[in-house]
Amino acid sequence: MNKGLTLVLAGVTSMGLAFSAFADDYITLASTTSTQNSGLFNAILPQFEDHTGIDVRVVAVGTGQAFEIARRGDADSLLVHDTAGEKRFVENGFATERADVMYNDFVLIGPADDPANIGEAQSAAEAFAAIANAKAPFTSRGDDSGTNRAELRLWENAGVDPDGDWYRELGSGMGPTLNTAAAMDAYVMSDRATWVAFGNRQNLRLLFAGDEVLFNQYGSLLISEEKHPHLKHDLAEQWHNWLISEDGQQAIADFKVDGQQLFFPNAK
Amino acid sequence: MENNAFCVALSLLLNLDASLFQIVALSLQVSLMAVLIAAVLGFPLGAAVALWRFPGRGVMIVVLNALMGLPPVVAGLAVYLLLSRAGPLGEWGFLFTPGAMVIAQVVLVLPILAALSRQKVEELLGEYREQFMSLGMSRSRMMPTLLWDARFALLTVLLAGFGRASAEVGAVMMVGGNIDGVTRVMTTAIVLETGKGNLPLALGLGIVLLTLVMLINAGAYLVGELTRRRIG
Amino acid sequence: MTSFNVPLLASAALLPPPTLRFDGVAFNQQGKALLGPCSFTLDGTGPTLVMGPNGAGKSLLLRLAHGLLSPTQGQVAWSRGGRPRQAMVFQQPVLLRRSALANLVHALAVNNVPRKTRTQIACEALEHFGLTSCTNTPARVLSGGEQQRLALARAWVLSPQVLFLDEPTSALDPAAIKGVEAAVRKFHQRGTRIVMTTHDLHQARRLAGDVLFLSGGKVCEHTPADVFFNRPVSREAQAFIAGELVG
Numbered sequence: 001m002n003k004g005l006t007l008v009l010a011g012v013t014s015m016g017l018a019f020s021a022f023a024d025d026y027i028t029l030a031s032t033t034s035t036q037n038s039g040l041f042n043a044i045l046p047q048f049e050d051h052t053g054i055d056v057r058v059v060a061v062g063t064g065q066a067f068e069i070a071r072r073g074d075a076d077s078l079l080v081h082d083t084a085g086e087k088r089f090v091e092n093g094f095a096t097e098r099a100d101v102m103y104n105d106f107v108l109i110g111p112a113d114d115p116a117n118i119g120e121a122q123s124a125a126e127a128f129a130a131i132a133n134a135k136a137p138f139t140s141r142g143d144d145s146g147t148n149r150a151e152l153r154l155w156e157n158a159g160v161d162p163d164g165d166w167y168r169e170l171g172s173g174m175g176p177t178l179n180t181a182a183a184m185d186a187y188v189m190s191d192r193a194t195w196v197a198f199g200n201r202q203n204l205r206l207l208f209a210g211d212e213v214l215f216n217q218y219g220s221l222l223i224s225e226e227k228h229p230h231l232k233h234d235l236a237e238q239w240h241n242w243l244i245s246e247d248g249q250q251a252i253a254d255f256k257v258d259g260q261q262l263f264f265p266n267a268k
Numbered sequence: 269m270e271n272n273a274f275c276v277a278l279s280l281l282l283n284l285d286a287s288l289f290q291i292v293a294l295s296l297q298v299s300l301m302a303v304l305i306a307a308v309l310g311f312p313l314g315a316a317v318a319l320w321r322f323p324g325r326g327v328m329i330v331v332l333n334a335l336m337g338l339p340p341v342v343a344g345l346a347v348y349l350l351l352s353r354a355g356p357l358g359e360w361g362f363l364f365t366p367g368a369m370v371i372a373q374v375v376l377v378l379p380i381l382a383a384l385s386r387q388k389v390e391e392l393l394g395e396y397r398e399q400f401m402s403l404g405m406s407r408s409r410m411m412p413t414l415l416w417d418a419r420f421a422l423l424t425v426l427l428a429g430f431g432r433a434s435a436e437v438g439a440v441m442m443v444g445g446n447i448d449g450v451t452r453v454m455t456t457a458i459v460l461e462t463g464k465g466n467l468p469l470a471l472g473l474g475i476v477l478l479t480l481v482m483l484i485n486a487g488a489y490l491v492g493e494l495t496r497r498r499i500g
Numbered sequence: 501m502t503s504f505n506v507p508l509l510a511s512a513a514l515l516p517p518p519t520l521r522f523d524g525v526a527f528n529q530q531g532k533a534l535l536g537p538c539s540f541t542l543d544g545t546g547p548t549l550v551m552g553p554n555g556a557g558k559s560l561l562l563r564l565a566h567g568l569l570s571p572t573q574g575q576v577a578w579s580r581g582g583r584p585r586q587a588m589v590f591q592q593p594v595l596l597r598r599s600a601l602a603n604l605v606h607a608l609a610v611n612n613v614p615r616k617t618r619t620q621i622a623c624e625a626l627e628h629f630g631l632t633s634c635t636n637t638p639a640r641v642l643s644g645g646e647q648q649r650l651a652l653a654r655a656w657v658l659s660p661q662v663l664f665l666d667e668p669t670s671a672l673d674p675a676a677i678k679g680v681e682a683a684v685r686k687f688h689q690r691g692t693r694i695v696m697t698t699h700d701l702h703q704a705r706r707l708a709g710d711v712l713f714l715s716g717g718k719v720c721e722h723t724p725a726d727v728f729f730n731r732p733v734s735r736e737a738q739a740f741i742a743g744e745l746v747g
Binding site for chain 1: 352353354355358361363364445446447448450460462463464465466467469
């Protein structure tokens, strides 16, 4: 009985120690799944840590949830791709500063045989209109994320109100949406980074890209010290500044998957 | 795909992949700690409900039974709102740490342990009550005796709780954030890899997780059988 | 619930046997009168055997006397020094999932006997009832007779002034019955007041000092053993002894 008790106490203590053995210097960064899943953070975060000794802990969720986490003061920093939303965040006083960091683009993915023939389209508007006209299956993230909002703007741009059995709103992140599109052999709009890193393509191919309206801007935000005094503002500021510094921008540019650069630094 | 997944699982295990080991260790730590805490709280709670009559006892039993089916993502959301800086317990700074994951899993496992231990203790009480009263035992004195006497059945209850904890993803994802190297456990890693379309890897991780849980259950069964034969 | 915790005394034999009195005691359940009203006094040295046909209320009477149940009417009273230390042995021995020794140690622990002395007292009791070979055996794998003797050993370590037994040998074979009856006699020799139910006439003849005869929930007769078995006073007792079905 005593032996058993000692074992249990030893186990509990070691667990307790494991839980408390964190790096002393760290910040929590709320970001999106595209930056996480593409592998960007795995590439650039070690460089930042080498430089400053700060461990960046990434919580990767949908854009809406990322904003909510930051609004509640649960994250020290925010890196998302919804410029309009970011500006509103600053206007409402939750962030003190917003900066362009990098961009990539959205791409249109679809079944290899391309029933709506969007490969021939001359513009994004034309491609979207073609899909609607063909009533080809299209899977939308439908989760009010940055990507989703961009997608809806593009439908509007094309003069189409997407509605009907062919338009399937999934309420999912980018990865799960791509999985579903692959299984349904449907069209889907994805950010390039997630697509390049995606492993379950099945019959899907990249069919259309390059239109300027498909531009996808990422921004970093400094959370307001006034609203959330408890956050690690000094460390977060180091991160924010590093991202837009020459070192950070170079690190982003250096990140490649299969020889392709996925994110293009554009800090001013 | 299935063959691929088994090969991946095997290679993961054989290579003793360092990050895999870290994820497995954290999964075990979080779930075992949660079950331990839930047992310390839940077994006496279940026994108490079995032993004492009080107003609202029936309601309590129904609620405990119902909470066994609490959706993990709901539990995660509730704990998130509690631990968030904007919430009542924000001062603790527990969010996005393994501690928060333990708390969320305790919320999930506690009803199971309490409801099932209550049922078992009530059964035993039917058998023992008169003898215990004859021996002069107060109801609080009966509690440790009943719980110890029920230990073989309670071991199975513990395994049920552990199964629930190690299998769930909704709660730990919400309050842990699936942070690489800090709060990533097996189930959230599987969700991540699935989201990246790395299905063989995801399935391989699933097989590793199942194997682990199977081993734990086998171990518990052996311990139970061996001691049962000694003690009767 | 009445308090069962009466401090353990060195030897029950030093005290005069307690007197049990039933004053108009009745027990009803769901409107039906299962027992009583009955009044009687047990003030001899015993052993008192409570007898009667099935359903007469013998078990009920025992439980009311021991305090496991409260009477619907009337009073159960003890004289000469208040409520005495008591123990009860049931028809089916109720033993914990632990060794024979551990069962006794548990009973001692519950009654706050000093930790250091528990094992020794328990071992002595096991020896006294011929159970030394079973010391570390799981109690639940013992034979019926051994289990019942263990239950008696458990009662023994509590040094009860009164021992209630509810048909303790109904489920046992003749050899086991002998062992249990010998154990009961040990209690009597030590000075414990025995109150025991049985439906076995021969057992009653072997053990009884006096007999309390019940039928249909009423006390029909309370007489010394030789009177009861040879010249029973009540019609029901006569019929019972003659072997007829009563009630």
